[in-house]
Amino acid sequence: MIKRIIASVVLAVFAIPLFAVTDKEMEEARTITAQAYLRYANDGSGYLDDFKATTMSQLESKLKAKEKENIKAFKSVKVPSDYASWDKAKLVEFWGVTFFTSPNLAEKGKVARSRVKQRINAMTVAAPAPAAKEAVKEEVKTASSMSQEVKPDAEPSPAEAAPKAEEPAAPSVAEQIQEKQEDILADQDAIARDTEDRQYKKEDSGTWIYVLVLVVLIGVVVWLVVFAANMMKKQSEPLERSGAGDSGNASQARENADLRKQYTSVKAAMEEYKAAFEESQAENKRLRSDIKSLKEEIAQLKGGQEESRVASEPKTAPVRQNATRNAVTELYLGRVNGRGLFVRADRRPNPGHTIYKLETRDGLVGTFHVLDMPEVADMALNNPVEYLSGGCTAIDIEDTAGAGSIITENAGTAMFENGAWKVLRKSRIRFE
Structure with a gap:
């Protein structure tokens, strides 16, 4: 009771x-x-x-x-x-x-x-109001004086009672290698398309500039020829009517000689620009040939990768032999700047500077992820916008409160261009 x-x-x-x-x-x-x-x-x-x-x-x-x-x-x-x-x-x-x-x-x-x-x-x-606090204390004190303290039996927590969810099976080695090969092929296709677009844009831009200059020069030459013919006609008519003396003929000859010099100079300039235009056309043909060769190399690379994938399906051993044929080069990169370029690359981790680890087989395309080191995590989590936002994506990359480590869910892709590694696809991460 x-x-x-x-x-x-x-x-x-x-x-x-x-x-x-x-x-x-x-x-x-x-x-x-x-x-x-x-x-x-x-x-x-x-x-x-x-x-x-x-x-x-x-x-x-x-x-x-x-x-x-x-x-x-x-x-x-x-x-x-x-x-x-x-x-x-x-x-x-x-x-x-x-x-x-x-x-x-x-x-x-x-x-x-x-x-x-x-x-x-x-x-x-x-x-709560002070009066409510005092009333609560008085009620609890009165109730406590009526009986001894009763301790409820310990009950298992919901976390302990709940069964652990089964973890999904990890993908096989062959599937992981195949996925990486497909990512590299996709990135190489993107590089080829980007290179081709730049070459065609450069070609079209240069061609139109030379055509415009040539049209302007032709118009100037035609105008000068017409102007010179009219001047010569106007000056010859008075001389014929008046029968001017030798002095008049000499002055007319000098003017005619000056006009011929101007005509010759303009004609030489037109020939020079014409030669430059023909040279640009030849350069455009060479660029088309280079693009065609690049497409053929990519097609051959795709064929080799497809043959390797088909050969690896029955067994996993040939896949491993093919995977170890080309040595993997490891580079340690710093943060990514506003142009999407990694600011530095080292052969070994450089404390205070290294954020990412990149692996490449051909020195052209590679995959990267945040380096799994405590000092890297401490530095990146203190300033995620500077060190992570350029090369990573996350649900809320600025929300690092309580986080102690950085987990890479999907590696990013980078390409080597103009002496620096550039981000093609960012790495996806989460905080723990």
């Missing part, structure tokens, strides 16, 4: 709201959730990162057209009206978990759950 009384008193005590969520705090939590949801629902909403809003009206005044459309689904989710009896944990649970179970929300926007929990946990919820 005494135990029942104590239990009733304890339940009554804990029924008193120690932390009451106010309208202002509910509005702030809703605004935090809306801002995070809109940020993840649209890839082009990065401008929201620099805006700190505490009310929905402040947030909506800054939204662009796409976010105004997305917020309609957010507002359609019903919000409970009994939040005045919530504590901070219930506030975090609703906005960080329950709210995102609504089917009306976009799947991309639901990724914002972890950010919402973190930001609402950092909020300050109103503390």
